[in-house]
Amino acid sequence: MKNGDHLFLVDGSGFIFRAFHAIPPLNRKSDGLPVNAVSGFCNMLWKLLTDARDTSVGVTPTHFAVIFDYSSKTFRNELYDLYKANRSAPPEDLIPQFGLIRHATRAFNLPCIEKEGFEADDLIATYTRLAEQAGASVTIISSDKDLMQLVTPNVSMYDSMKDKQISIPEVIEKWGVPPEKMIDLQAMTGDSTDNVPGIPGIGPKTAAQLLEEYGDLDTLLARAGEIKQAKRRENIIANADLARLSRQLVTLRTDTPLDVPLEDFQLEPQDGPRLVAFLKAMEFTTLTRRVAAATDTDADAVEPATVPVEWGADARGPDLDKASAAPGPSSTGDAAPAGEGVSTGEAGEATPEALAQSRAALFASAAIDHARYVAIRDVATLDAWIADARDAGLVAFDTETTSLDAMQAELVGFSLALADYAKDPAGTVIRAAYVPLIHKTGVGDLLGGGHAENQIPVRDALSRLKVLLEDPSVLKVAQNLKYDYLIMKRHGITVKGFDDTMLMSYVVDAGNGTHGMDALSERWLGHKPIAYKDMTGSGKSSVTFDYVDIDRATAYAAEDADVTLRLWHVLKPRLAAKGLVRVYERLERPLVPVLAHMEERGITIDRQILSRLSGELAQGAAALEDEIYKLAGETFTVGSPKQLGDILFGKMGLPGGSKTKTGQWSTSAQVLEDLAAEGHELPRKIVDWRQMTKLKSTYTDALPGFVHPDTKRVHTSYALAATTTGRLSSSDPNLQNIPVRTAEGRKIRTAFIATPGHKLVSADYSQIELRVLAHVADIPQLRQAFADGVDIHAMTASEMFGVPVEGMPSEIRRRAKAINFGIIYGISAFGLANQLSIERSEASDYIKKYFERFPGIRDYMENTKAFAREHGYVETIFGRRAHYPDIRSSIPSHRAFNERASINAPIQGSAADIIRRAMVKIEPALSEAKLSARMLLQVHDELIFEVEDAEVERTIPIVVSVMENAAMPALDMRVPLKVDARAAMNWDEAH
DNA sequence: GTCCGACCGTA
């Protein structure tokens, strides 16, 4: 580079964010890929380059480069832990565009520059000063104020979106100081978006005024005592150190080590076909035409480029045709190219599948070495481990506590595990440590023991741990992180930057066994970990973990962290190999904090209501018992189906209905109802007694026992990885099966109440599974009915039986409704006959008629079964897999069961995916709207919020809109989603 | 103490 040359540096990362927010959403037509920032970027570059080659325009670059941020962790994090710590994850629609814009840069035949550990700004600063020293002039394409410190007579900036030049006068006009004072000004004002602290109470105007008066920051700090305004004086004196730190943070480095010399930025001629190929792949028709014309390229002769799309870290594009049509043999989805998720070092592995397999083989035979476990009992050692973890950027983490209930558990210690990649790049050499915190001495001692010696004080250990866990640039790997997340949250630590091996396994293997650590360890590592019970004992003689001897606890806890880290090394590439990174990153991982927060909030119940109900139910059941004994002629255990069966079908000689699978006469409600309908008195009483005792034992008696002693609320626990289909489950207590169908049962719902000054808001999807079915099977009548908002069951009846919807008998509609549900469940004549209490032949006729009217449904069901048989799994519309390994069973009933389940899974699972997406989006949407509503519960198609009275009206439309649009933008459904929402004092009235 | 089957609450 020489005197008179002109260097253009594009701040690529800055442009991406700005373009994304400034340019309206734009999606690639063929598949919905968001491309608005890519489009803005390409148009901007094209204009700059066109002008550059037009010598009649004043500024003509001789050198050109686009600079990007490499990662979020830079040397600034060493200076200040919290630097950029408040940055939230980029919007979903922006994520795939990061990679695309780098591809675009290369397609433009321009250098694409980034360097690990440095921000784009530092690279820009370094190149700028180098070019300046060589006598060249520089134009930085950016409007970021952080870069204004670089402006000199030879260096200016250009805001391409506003077509505005920024030179020395513009900086002074905007900030009141010349560029060389921008550093001091920023040091004083701070920057909330980057979390640069600055001096509180000092804004740009005051800062400029002070700099005018004192010249620079050091002088100001030295002479701060002279400031007249008392408040301002105190603030500056008290925060002098913060200001100095801030100055370090905002000062751009001009000594960044460079991989690419300036000379390589020499502007090359445009490669027309290459650029056209990229633009065609993006489907930017106008720009394609323009570029083709300007570069003399025959656009029709150019094939669109293959541009890998990285949705998150996944390389698999959103193949919507496949995702939305009935799954067929053609869609294997397994042949995805490598994504970032596997770029952990093994350059020799050609494909993700090969890497996943070699990793699995490696870890299956790698020995677990307990000699590499230590107990950490002093702060210096802990600091060293944490420093190593931060250097490595990857650490397994696990907590040991006194309870399985994360809301009540007491933290006893924690463990860390690190891979030594120098010893083995694949990660099989692992060291692990346990940090005991509150272990006691004297197990078995009746008085309990005293505090064991040489344990780091909890406060000291947690303050160290906080730095590690809250650093998003260090990946924390945990098994069932939601538990540890809650434990740490209760200690004021919010884990950021994590992977969860349980969820990774769930995404890869839902339906193939369980996903607990012991099972995964045996499955993938061939290693049976030390059992928890071996530490604490079980039953009456068990102790809590704080009474376990520290040496033994270390062996157990360190092994858990070790195993977790090993599992991560196996499962991460497996995720990529199967093209499931996107499912994991968008439908599983983000739900961890969301669910943890819901569990932490809990919900208030009115114990008085429940206790009154308990009394009423006890009285009612006792009265019924007396009558039952009278009718039976003896006393017996009413709750024993065996004894009841003997009375009803033995002693009293009533006709038995069905048998249970163990051969006993069934006493199910259905059987008893049938007997009651024939005029028998006893069965009716049994049914009533069962309902009362069920409500009492499962709900009114049990729920008060779950009220948390401190919060006075009930905190359920959601399982993310328990179901085959992708639904959540709830336990301890299960709040997803609170009664609603009977009037008696609904009384229990009135005990779920809002805190004073608030309302409960319930928002539920209307007919979401039938809508999903209409979408995936693409049934014209169903789509039309949902588009028109008509009664779907009545429409079905009308289609099937030719009865007009107006004045339709309720029995006809009821049957159609049962059929609709049956379809979702993978209908059989046997099941439908049972449900409707009709003959199997009649049910069979119904099904036949249904399929005649809706042949697309039969096609969908047949295709799904065939897909499941071929692949052993089925997929939801978002690509989640549910495995049915027994679908090829030689036992016909097993096979049929698996076929029905695999027909149901894409429907139930897609609905589950949709509400998961809504749950991830809802908290940001509420805070964006400055609303304080708190999501408390999820019941499969319903979300329950606690909302301040004054905010109810503004909250409901936001919740409804997020839920109704939850499939977007990943998927544009062919059927609208409908959500009903209501507010009330209790759950019964809100629902 | 632990497990399993029957039953029943929800979507």
Add this chain to the structure above:
DNA sequence: TTACGGTCGGACG
């Protein structure tokens, strides 16, 4: 006919 979790009785050790 799908997906769950909780309670109970009863059998096992």
